[in-house]
Amino acid sequence: MKTDTPDRQTIEQDISADICVIGGGSGGLSVAAGAVQMGASVVLFERGLMGGDCLNYGCVPSKAILAAGHAAATARTAGRFGVSLPAPEVDFGKVHAHVRDVIAGIEPHDSVERFEELGVRVIQAQATFSDARTVSGGGFRVRARRFVIATGSSAMIPPIAGLDSAPYLTNETIFDLTERPDHLLIVGGGPIGCELAEAHRNLGADVTLIEAARLLGNEDEEAAEVLRVHLKEIGVSLLEGAVVKEVAGSEGTVQLSVEKDGKQQNVDGSHLLVAAGRSPNISGLGLEAAGIKHGRAGIEVDAGLKTSNRKVYAIGDVAGGLQFTHVAGYHASIVIRSALFRMPAKADHSAVPRVTYTDPELAHVGLLEREARAQHGEKLRVLKWPYQENDRARAERVTDGFIKVMTLKNGKVLGATIVGKNAGDLIQTWTMVIAQKIKIGAVASSIVAYPTLGEIGKRAAGSFYTETLFSPRIRKIVRFLAAFG
Incomplete structure (x- = not known):
């Protein structure tokens, strides 16, 4: 379908919509797709590439090039399994093609064509507020009941001489x-x-x-x-x-x-x-004209992601705080509940996982040990279990790493850190535990398939009870009961 890109010299055309989304990255696209499929009229502005930073410059290409690097590393280290392979020959041009192919495979899901087919009016141009209720760009003037700014962030360039x-x-x-x-x-x-x-x-x-x-x-x-x-x-x-x-x-x-x-x-x-580091993308938005407060960290929002202009939301990187694609997607769900259904909705970032996708991976959710110790002092219990004590890790020779779980003495889980193979997948259990306020005993008593890396978390959880189960008091009770046959 043809995208709206009229000549800039033409008179602006007026459009009315329920929601106007500014930014076609993961957060903005989630709002647009969700809202239009629920019956709202939606206009979406995107001045660059659909899919935003994550698809084109961030999560997707970085994981694709990491996968290529891991393939080369696997070939170099195959000898530890008794498999002899020649040294890998890296054709960087083909690595580049691999990265582009991965992006191209995902692009249709985020494309202008798909969103127009859903019913979203897509305008490929810079959007600028002209007043508190109006945005202009690409020859169009849009008035909407609610606006969502989802323009993301860009690489911060430090002030280094030269x-x-x-x-x-x-x-x-x-x-x-x-x-x-x-x-x-x-x-x-x-x-x-x-x-x-x-x-x-x-x-x-x-x-x-x-x-x-x-x-x-x-x-x-x-x-x-x-x-x-x-x-x-x-x-x-x-x-x-x-x-x-x-x-x-x-x-x-x-x-x-x-x-x-x-x-x-x-x-x-x-x-x-x-x-x-990263800097929020706020230039050219005309935030002052809309009465939207902002600073170096981004646009100021309340717990419901509303800006100082109560008709405007800001989500994802541009709102400051945690800069992850999954946070932008989570913010989108908050906005849809609030803007479409008028339901009170607040963002809760206490159980947001984060992962560094090296090998070994490093994943975390909740409070770090140093944060938990500062808040709870002697009430804190830190449970730790090494990868080298896991049979699957030994079989695959990936024994570097550990899990560390921060708990209180009553079994409440405050945070978890995992460094090791597949840490990004293993952290999901602890994300749910913290989000749903599940006590450590539920993890300790769960049945985990053997042999899997998931046993590492169960063993750490089980260690919460080690001191009690193997105490002199328990020994006395067992010996006493044994006397009755």
Whole structure:
């Protein structure tokens, strides 16, 4: 179907709608699809690619290139199973084609055509508020009962001297490379930096990762250490506590001036990736005209995701807070309940899982140990179980890692951290436990298939009762009862 893209010189056409969504990423598309299928009239503005950052520059391509890297790593390490394979030959052009093919396979689900077939009016243009109830763009003027801003975020570019005149990549451009970087320099040791460091190292590139604080500083220290050891073992050079002071270079050669422990050093590479955080996409929206408060972190919202303009919601990355695709999707469900059904709905972020998809993976939900200890002190009990005590992990030789569960003495689960094989899948159990306020005993008494990695969580939960079950008091009771035959 033909998309609405009239000549900008024409007079604006007026459209009325129940909901106007600004941004065609995961959150915006979820609102648009849900609302139109429930009978609401919906207009959707998207100035870039449908599917947003997740499909085109983030979750999907990063997991696709990670999968390619894992395939190469598997070939290199097959000898541990008694299988001899030749060293993998990486054709980076074909890796690029693989990434693009994965994106192309998902694109139809997020396409303009699909949403127009659902009944959404799609306008491929920048949307700008002209007043509190009106948005204009692409030759159209839209008045709606409710608006949803879902414009996401982009790579934050730090104020490093020389960076503006040197070539650099972000997550929006690195997947365009058709030739493998000789030496990739990465500024930022968060999830994006770690994932792309591992992927490119596994595919044969030299990689240096520079982090101003510590690797994965927002995660559990012990869990981050497992990943730190892994990255070093595969050959990634790590510079933690190092600040990039200056950048210089031209196409194919980059030099960083780095300060670490009070000393200056130069780090040379062929390509530079900036992965130092995210910034909300709020430019061009005309938020002031709509009376919408915002700051550096994004648009200010209340617990129901409403902005200071009560007719306007903001969801996902642009609303600040947790920047994950699954959070944007969750926010979409909150908005639909509130905007369409006038039901009181508030976002609860206490059980939002997060995963760094390296191998081993690092996953977390709820409170970190340091957070739980600060809040609950001596009432806290930390349950821990290592992968090396799991038979499936031993069979597959993936024994690096552990689970750590934070509980209170009454069995309430506060948080869980898992680092190891398939941690992103294993964390889902603990997400449900925390969200549904299930006590630790339910996990401990569950029956888990053998041999699976899922037993690791059950064993950790069971350890909650170890001190009681094997205490001198229980021994006395057993001996007493045994006397009666």
